[in-house]
Amino acid sequence: MELTRLPFDQPFRLHNWVVHPLANTITKGKGEITSVEPRVMAVLTYLAHHSGQVVLRETLLDAVWEGVVVNEDALTRAISELRKLLGDDPRRPAVIETIRGRGYRLIAPVVFGDAEPPLAESSHTPDAVRMVAPSARALRLGWLVGGALVVVVLLAGAAIAFRDPVPTVVQAPPEAATPFTTYPGREIDPVVSPEGARVAFAWNEDGDDFNLYVKQTSREKPLQLTQTPGFEGAPAWSPDGSEIAFFQGSGEAGIYSIPSMGGPARLLHPLPYGIESMDWSPDGETIVFAAPIESGGPNRMQRLDLRSGKAQLFVSTDEPMAFDRSPRFSPDGQRIAFVRGILGNTRRAYLADVATGELVSYAGAPAPARDLDWKDDRTLVLASYRSGTFDLWKHDIENGEVAWLPSRGEWTHAPSVAALTGTMVYQDLYFEKDIWRIRLDGPGGNVLGTEPLVVSTWLDCEAQLSPGQDRLVFVSSRSGTMELWVSEADGSEPAQLTDFGGPFVGYPRWSPDGTQIAFSSAPDGPAGVFVMADNGRRALQVSPTDWNTRFSGWTPDGEGVYFSAQGEAGWALWRVSTDGGQPVKVSQHQVLNAAVTPDGSTLYFTRVDVPGLWRSAFVGGQTGEGAEVVLPDIPISGAYDWVLSERGIYALSRRAEGTFVIYYDLESEGIQTISEVIRIANPSLSVSADGSTLLYARVEGSRSDIFRTQVR
Numbered sequence: 001m002e003l004t005r006l007p008f009d010q011p012f013r014l015h016n017w018v019v020h021p022l023a024n025t026i027t028k029g030k031g032e033i034t035s036v037e038p039r040v041m042a043v044l045t046y047l048a049h050h051s052g053q054v055v056l057r058e059t060l061l062d063a064v065w066e067g068v069v070v071n072e073d074a075l076t077r078a079i080s081e082l083r084k085l086l087g088d089d090p091r092r093p094a095v096i097e098t099i100r101g102r103g104y105r106l107i108a109p110v111v112f113g114d115a116e117p118p119l120a121e122s123s124h125t126p127d128a129v130r131m132v133a134p135s136a137r138a139l140r141l142g143w144l145v146g147g148a149l150v151v152v153v154l155l156a157g158a159a160i161a162f163r164d165p166v167p168t169v170v171q172a173p174p175e176a177a178t179p180f181t182t183y184p185g186r187e188i189d190p191v192v193s194p195e196g197a198r199v200a201f202a203w204n205e206d207g208d209d210f211n212l213y214v215k216q217t218s219r220e221k222p223l224q225l226t227q228t229p230g231f232e233g234a235p236a237w238s239p240d241g242s243e244i245a246f247f248q249g250s251g252e253a254g255i256y257s258i259p260s261m262g263g264p265a266r267l268l269h270p271l272p273y274g275i276e277s278m279d280w281s282p283d284g285e286t287i288v289f290a291a292p293i294e295s296g297g298p299n300r301m302q303r304l305d306l307r308s309g310k311a312q313l314f315v316s317t318d319e320p321m322a323f324d325r326s327p328r329f330s331p332d333g334q335r336i337a338f339v340r341g342i343l344g345n346t347r348r349a350y351l352a353d354v355a356t357g358e359l360v361s362y363a364g365a366p367a368p369a370r371d372l373d374w375k376d377d378r379t380l381v382l383a384s385y386r387s388g389t390f391d392l393w394k395h396d397i398e399n400g401e402v403a404w405l406p407s408r409g410e411w412t413h414a415p416s417v418a419a420l421t422g423t424m425v426y427q428d429l430y431f432e433k434d435i436w437r438i439r440l441d442g443p444g445g446n447v448l449g450t451e452p453l454v455v456s457t458w459l460d461c462e463a464q465l466s467p468g469q470d471r472l473v474f475v476s477s478r479s480g481t482m483e484l485w486v487s488e489a490d491g492s493e494p495a496q497l498t499d500f501g502g503p504f505v506g507y508p509r510w511s512p513d514g515t516q517i518a519f520s521s522a523p524d525g526p527a528g529v530f531v532m533a534d535n536g537r538r539a540l541q542v543s544p545t546d547w548n549t550r551f552s553g554w555t556p557d558g559e560g561v562y563f564s565a566q567g568e569a570g571w572a573l574w575r576v577s578t579d580g581g582q583p584v585k586v587s588q589h590q591v592l593n594a595a596v597t598p599d600g601s602t603l604y605f606t607r608v609d610v611p612g613l614w615r616s617a618f619v620g621g622q623t624g625e626g627a628e629v630v631l632p633d634i635p636i637s638g639a640y641d642w643v644l645s646e647r648g649i650y651a652l653s654r655r656a657e658g659t660f661v662i663y664y665d666l667e668s669e670g671i672q673t674i675s676e677v678i679r680i681a682n683p684s685l686s687v688s689a690d691g692s693t694l695l696y697a698r699v700e701g702s703r704s705d706i707f708r709t710q711v712r
Contacts, residue, residue, distance in 0.1 A: 012048055015095060015108040021045045026085060034085055035404040039064060039501045043078045047106040056103040065499045079104060177408045177709040180425055186704045189233045189414065190425045193241045196418030199425050200244050201706060202233030212246050214260055225258050236280045245287055247275040255287065269304050269311055276325045282333040288314060290324045296611060296635035298323035301338060315352045320608055326371040331419040335360060337380055339369045349382060366393040366402060371414045375711050383413035392426060408707055417711055424711045429704040433681050433697045435463045435474060443647045443691030444663035447675050454491040461697035462506055464686040465489060466514040473508045473517055484508050484519060497536035507551050512558040520551040529563045531578045542576050552594045564591050571608045587623045595644035606639040613642055631664060645687045650694060652685060661694060
């Protein structure tokens with residue numbers, strides 16, 4: 001079949017729009033620029049190169065998502081977003097026509113190059129339709145999509161994601177972001193002063209000590225405010241700009257205040273368990289912050305009364321594993337915006353009433369959100385993983401409009417906006433992980449060697465060897481988004497398995513016979529468990545689509561998988577068959593992560609409510625009421641710090657002198673230290689079937705700088 005042979009990055013005119021595939025933008029008239037997600041642009045470009053032809057759904061899936069796993073409704077969502085972007089009514093289409101049961105046809109006039117588009121209606125009629133069959137694969141868009149995406153970097157406990165269909169419109173070309181700091185080491189937690197002329201941030205030039213600095217926009221050299229060993233960060237400006245509140249982690253840890261021009265710091269409130277971030281109220285009387293209530297617990301929203309020096313829980317929740325971050329007062333001081341997540345659930349932005357602490361109805365913000373700030377009383381700027389990498393988005397909370405904010409950097413987050421001037425700063429982070437191997441002379445044996453196994457300039461983690469120890473499955477961002485990859489056991493011949501294009505994908509585990517792979521992902525909201533053959537074609541979600549789950553592992557017979565999910569009685573462990581069906585509850589405890597011994601007699605698990613690694617008899621596929629702790633030092637936040645093998649358990653022991661792998665022998669119940677692991681990233685620990693190989697992800701390098709721009 002003869003196909004149009006034009007470069008797929010060539011601009012073209014579509015009716016009243018000019019489409020730039022390489023820039024992922026559509027322009028209408030002279031001033032309205034619409035940004036388009038790369039995968040959606042790929043669908044539009046393919047249809048444009050086959051204008052007037054019926055393109056089968058299978059053809060588009062193969063061309064845009066070539067050879068990798070993707071949900072069938074991914075194409076439907078892409079077409080729906082294109083119609084919204086182009087103002088096309090599916091009932092009376094003028095741009096994209098749906099051919100029921102077959103595919104789609106682009107019916108709007110298309111002209112490649114600089115020529116004006118024809119004004120007449122398209123002359124294509126159903127009698128002249130040509131089919132683009134699934135076998136017609138001469139032109140591929142994989143290189144275009146991959147090249148347009150940016151590297152995804154996720155920290156431990158990565159956020160779950162899905163693509164939000166709200167159109168993203170930028171009404172005028174934004175001001176380009178410029179580097180604000182380019183110092184050696186890492187600059188983090190930037191916050192701009194109320195007048196927009198100064199920026200406070202934490203910086204570690206070398207070593208592990210972060211100190212607090214203030215830099216004026218007109219000067220290169222910053223003013224150092226603190227010199228205490230340890231960590232000082234999470235700054236927040238007072239409303240008049242005269243003071244900066246910050247967290248000090250050494251000595252008497254807590255929230256301190258220091259003059260913004262330099263001087264002695266004073267303790268405002270002790271905080272022994274750390275802090276995530278804070279903000280100072282516009283009236284100067286309150287500081288709101290996200291910090292654990294108890295050691296090892298999740299961050300919770302708290303409010304500090306500066307007159308009394310007392311703090312109390314703010315915006316409470318009944319969910320024990322909910323975590324909060326990035327609280328920010330609105331400029332008028334009436335509301336607080338913040339980010340909340342629950343284990344694997346999508347991190348979303350929420351609003352709370354300052355006077356009552358009650359959540360205010362709020363929807364439509366790009367998700368998952370990591371950080372946020374207010375531009376004005378009706379507009380939020382969010383760092384969101386909406387498009388497959390962390391980008392900045394502007395969201396009008398009154399009319400729901402969302403606009404992508406072009407930025408520079410690989411992982412842009414922590415936006416801070418001066419409401420008076422629109423000056424914005426944000427942090428760009430580069431984070432590299434590689435997969436390392438520890439070779440042992442047997443289960444719990446001596447270390448024979450430690451070396452890198454999978455190395456790239458991208459993020460590689462969560463690896464597991466197949467039962468036959470001849471193949472490797474792992475998570476990587478080398479395609480531009482976090483996806484599953486397989487390779488030979490030595491890391492050679494890597495091949496991409498999935499292409500969800502943005503949503504979280506992780507925790508892959510081989511079936512006992514090595515023919516299937518189960519994993520977690522969240523393509524449409526709640527996190528689910530998926531199973532696919534090891535050749536990667538299509539994945540079946542086996543957990544209920546409306547449940548939020550965390551994948552634990554396979555049943556010993558390979559006919560089902562275990563996952564934890566939250567019900568009316570709290571979190572519990574469930575089993576479901578790999579061919580679908582109704583899940584069966586199998587635990588009597590608040591189970592977060594679990595594994596069953598190969599003989600099916602014992603369940604080892606971590607709990608939502610109590611630290612430690614526990615075990616319980618497992619009779620007839622059900623736990624009894626009794627349970628005992630076997631490794632008490634695993635915190636709730638370290639639920640995935642262990643892995644069960646045939647003879648023992650390998651777990652991480654986090655000590656003051658470093659992080660070590662320990663081995664718990666199931667028969668003797670003895671514990672021994674195996675090896676220290678340097679710069680380990682979690683979750684990542686796995687062990688081969690014969691106990692001779694441990695795999696983990698190691699942080700090889702990171703850097704962060706601060707950028708500055710204007711938000712209109």
